[in-house]
Amino acid sequence: MSLxxxxxxxxxxxxxxxxxxxxxxxxxxRDNFSNKINDLVSRYRTVDEDFFEELEEILIQAxxxxxxxxxxxxxxxxxxxxxxxxxxxxxxxVISEKLIEIYESGDENLSTLNIQEDGLTVILFVGVNGxxxxxxxxxxxxxxKSEGKNVLLxxxxxxxxxxxxxxxxxxxxxxxxxIKHAExxxxxxxxxxxxxxxxxxxxxxxxxxxxGRLQNxxxxxxxxxxxxxxxxxxxxxxxxxxxxxxxxxxxxxALIQAKTFKEATDVSGIVLSKLDxxxxxxxxxxxxxxxxxxxxxxxxxxxxxDLQVFDPEKYVYGLFSDxxxxxxx
Ligand code: GDP
Ligand code: MG
Numbered sequence: 001m002s003l004x005x006x007x008x009x010x011x012x013x014x015x016x017x018x019x020x021x022x023x024x025x026x027x028x029x030r031d032n033f034s035n036k037i038n039d040l041v042s043r044y045r046t047v048d049e050d051f052f053e054e055l056e057e058i059l060i061q062a063x064x065x066x067x068x069x070x071x072x073x074x075x076x077x078x079x080x081x082x083x084x085x086x087x088x089x090x091x092x093x094v095i096s097e098k099l100i101e102i103y104e105s106g107d108e109n110l111s112t113l114n115i116q117e118d119g120l121t122v123i124l125f126v127g128v129n130g131x132x133x134x135x136x137x138x139x140x141x142x143x144x145k146s147e148g149k150n151v152l153l154x155x156x157x158x159x160x161x162x163x164x165x166x167x168x169x170x171x172x173x174x175x176x177x178x179i180k181h182a183e184x185x186x187x188x189x190x191x192x193x194x195x196x197x198x199x200x201x202x203x204x205x206x207x208x209x210x211x212g213r214l215q216n217x218x219x220x221x222x223x224x225x226x227x228x229x230x231x232x233x234x235x236x237x238x239x240x241x242x243x244x245x246x247x248x249x250x251x252x253x254a255l256i257q258a259k260t261f262k263e264a265t266d267v268s269g270i271v272l273s274k275l276d277x278x279x280x281x282x283x284x285x286x287x288x289x290x291x292x293x294x295x296x297x298x299x300x301x302x303x304x305x306d307l308q309v310f311d312p313e314k315y316v317y318g319l320f321s322d323x324x325x326x327x328x329x
Contacts, residue, residue, distance in 0.1 A: 195238075
């Protein structure tokens with residue numbers, strides 16, 4: 001069975017609303033990236049060098065990233081040769097297969113969070129200003145709460161008063177408490193109090209917001225180290241996850257931020273926000289392939305339930321499903 005048929009069966013038969021979310025959230029990327037590939041496939045009669053060159057161009061424009069594109073196209077060429085594919089239309093499903101393969105290569109657990117089943121799980125959120133840290137914390141708090149978990153938030157972005165208020169608004173919306181200090185206070189002190197509060201209230205999950213000042217790498221490193229030290233001293237093994245939030249609409253800039261943060265602290269996973277706001281959704285693949293950090297969640301909108309566990313099959317299905325329907329009719 002072709003990949004597309006398998007994915008279609010998997011996601012339509014189950015009435016999976018999450019793959020619908022991916023489809024909706026990827027509208028812009030689909031209009032840009034997938035339609036260009038469809039157009040390419042329909043314009044060529046044979047799969048030749050020119051075909052691959054145009055394909056490279058489309059992939060690069062979709063922010064898949066130079067290295068990843070080169071790797072992908074190299075493998076495509078080999079596969080096309082091996083299977084003796086002549087018709088460009090048949091290349092489309094190979095492209096999708098390779099996209100999923102690139103994502104799934106590597107053996108670490110891709111999307112699961114390191115959750116402590118008995119005891120407190122501390123998750124630290126890092127990333128520059130405006131990428132969506134606070135929003136992601138609100139969405140994740142909602143997700144954990146609806147799973148019956150006892151959730152607490154720590155207002156570690158003490159740099160701006162607005163940031164503390166914003167987290168409180170999310171706390172009220174979701175129905176979880178926020179531990180905060182005054183604007184300008186030491187974020188490490190907020191974390192200390194938050195950990196104590198989480199302990200005494202027997203919380204399951206503590207989600208920690210931080211400021212996104214990226215003055216320079218040394219300051220960033222010092223600030224994050226101090227926060228982590230305080231948390232770790234109180235709870236050995238914590239923080240259990242350090243999630244770097246990146247804004248998908250910033251394209252290659254997001255990759256540069258990922259490099260900086262990776263050097264400054266141990267990032268365990270990435271949340272790629274605002275995937276709904278970009279036509280260049282290929283950035284997911286670039287981040288995965290070039291940074292070797294798993295994308296654990298993607299943001300597909302501003303609402304509470306717009307955070308989704310990243311699933312490469314759903315992503316690829318979301319990108320190509322319309323085209324597949326057409327070619328299989
Ligand atoms: P922070 O400075 O990193 O805490 O970023 P915020 O959480 O304040 O988010 C900045 C802006 O991005 C806000 O207006 C959010 O509503 C918006 N935002 C965050 N995540 C998403 C997303 O997945 N999709 C869209 N469309 N907007 C988002
Ligand atoms: Mg914030």
